[in-house]
Amino acid sequence: MLLVLVFHFRLLPAITSGFLGVDVFFVISGDLITRIVRRQQRESRFRLCAFWLNRVRRLAPALLATTILTLAAGALLLFPPDFAQLAKQTLAAQLYVANIYYWRSVNYFGLQAHDVYLLHTWSLAVEEQFYLLYPLLLLAIARWVKSRYVLIVSAMAVLSFGLNLFFVGSKPEATFYLMPTRAFELLAGALLTLVPFESAGFVRRPAWLALASGVGGAGCLVIAATGLRPGAAFPGWSALWPVVGGVLLVLAGQIGRNPVSSLLGVRPAVYLGRISYPLYLVHWPINVFAAAWFGHGYSTDVRAAMLAVSVVLAAAMHHGVENPGRAFLERSSTSTSWRWYAGTLAAVVLASTAVLATHGWPSRYPERVATLAAYEEDRAPELRECEFRPGHPLDAATMCRLGAAAVPPRWLVYGDSHLWAASGAFEAWLRGRGESARFVFRHGCLPVHGLYTWPTDGGCHAFNDAVMAALNGQTSIDRVMVVSIWRQAIDGLLSQIPGHQPSRAESDAAFVRELGKTLDELRRGGRRVYVWEPLPGARANVPQAMARAALEKEPVALAYGSAEHQSRYELILDALQTLRARYDGSFSPTLELCKSGVCATDIDGRPLYFDTTHLANSSSPFWAAALARQIPP
Secondary structure (H helix, E strand, O other): OHHHHHHHOOOOOOOOOHHHHHHHHHHHHHHHHHHHHHHHHHOOOOOHHHHHHHHHHHHHHHHHHHHHHHHHHHHHHOOHHHHHHHHHHHHHHHOOOHHHHHHHHEOOOOEOHHHOOOHHHHHHHHHHHHHHHHHHHHHHHHHHOHHHHHHHHHHHHHHHHHHHHHHOOOOHHHHHHOHHHOHHHHHHHHHHHHOOOHHHOOOOOOHHHHHHHHHHHHHHHHHHHHHOOOOOOOOHHHHHHHHHHHHHHHHHHHHOOOHHHHHHOOHHHHHHHHOHHHHHHHHHHHHHHHHHHHHHHOOHHHHHHHHHHHHHHHHHHHHHHHHHHHHHHHHOOHHHHHHHHHHHHHHHHHHHHHHHHOOOOHHHOOHHHHHHHHHHHOOOOOOHHHEOOOOOOOOOOOOEEEEOOOOOOOEEEEEOHHHHHOHHHHHHHHHHHOOEEEEEEOOOOOOOOOOEEOOOOOOHHHHHHHHHHHHHOOOOOOEEEEEOOOHHHHOOOEEOOOOOOOOHHHHHHHHHHHHHHHHHHHHHHHOEEEEEOOOOOOOOOHHHHHHHHHHHOOOOOOOOEHHHHHHHOHHHHHHHHHOHHHOOEEEOHHHHHOOOOEOOOEEOOEEOEOOOOOEOHHHHHHHHHHHHHHOOO
16 A cells, blocks of 8 residues: 555655555455455355445445545536546446446546546456456355366466456556456465465474565565556566565465564554555545646645645544444345445435536536636547557558548548547648548557657557558558657657667657658658648646636736747757658648747637647637648648
């Protein structure tokens, strides 16, 4: 738990992957629950309904309290689009499908992890989905193949780990969030109870073994918390560090006393363990609300204070909600417990549904404020069918079309998510020209052939390979537009070698070199090539900042100066200038937005962006007209 808290509140820079504390929790949970179930099976008193009801008694009171408090805070603090999103998150959390919901919605186009108030409930969903099915497996084993406990559970763990390895590269979000690729962590804990120490020759449980297990487990966790590369695919092989560490720590405690177990057994650590569940529940919403409230002032001192607030609130919830609620449900009959749970769940579901039905309850705010905030939803249709997926063919039959429907495509327009956001502008521009285009994008991918992004490429190399192959197979395409925010080049993580961490100089040189080669390749066969230059963007989420300013009747300072924009994107703009002879034209957003020396973030009081850099869909006519001015027929 401490790993998770320190990581989420960013208190120690050395801890780059404290989220791995969740993996340790899965191991401990698998050990504890399996121990309970097997003991009840041996005593012939295990009942599925009783098992599931005990899970409700354990989890429901604190989870219900957390979601109610979070909804109440959202009603006071959130603008309608965010409040509606919170209502969806509440439903997903209460129905224990949060992992599935976030798998589908926390991505480049939808929710962003740093402002999702109930994101942490994905792990509860994984655990409860596992415990919905796992007891059935144990019952089946006990009934038909009692002597094969170890073999079957081990095989299930290996299968789950294998699925994780197979999909972590191509489907990283699904692998991270979904139960089948996480089950091996819970099953690793389960295996601790399936092999008695006596059968392994540990009747005496020597002190050196306890010490070695404790030190080894702690070492694995230190490596896991500090050694995982930022952005590396997870779980993958990296998950072995926290899983093995968790297994060794549990073993150390079971074998005998040792310094590590003694350290974990001091009174403050024991108390944190007791309140760990409500602490896990409340800390993340507090962190997200505080980050939004303090903005750039969310310093280390403030984050530490918010951690202290989380501990106090968790203690209050433990003594005032969790323990009394569990005691009440344990005293109550089975039918009363289920009725209580169903009733409180129904109340939260109805409240969340009401928020959704009103689109986030906009009447809480003046009309102008609600209108500005609503621009967060001013996005192009998702167009998932137009997004490149590694392993799927990319050709004339699979690429989308924009523009005049009756005209054969002459254009190929491709790029990253900023092309998706600008799809309405390209649609209107092409129709105005009486032309059409093939259209494909891949979020987060720099449209430069021959480069890998470190540490995880996200399918970008395959995307650029596929685009070049598809382009060379379509002789009717004689014009190409490349669209990107180009930020990936500024991050300095580009290499021609997969898995290689480049230096800043290596990354910059690789970008310029491969951009030139890409432009040459695109022009092959006489094709004309155009480049969409970097958007200036804004300093903060434009709809939110403008709505907040309107609410508080204060000016809003979001815009970058044109000189600052030139400095931020100096690498890209200099590269394009150097390579000017190798493409036919460009589209410069700064010519449209930065004429006064300050790069506009709105048009007549309407946000140009739905976040900080993605174009609002309603601004499509403005950008279509700008394209027509800068790229004439």
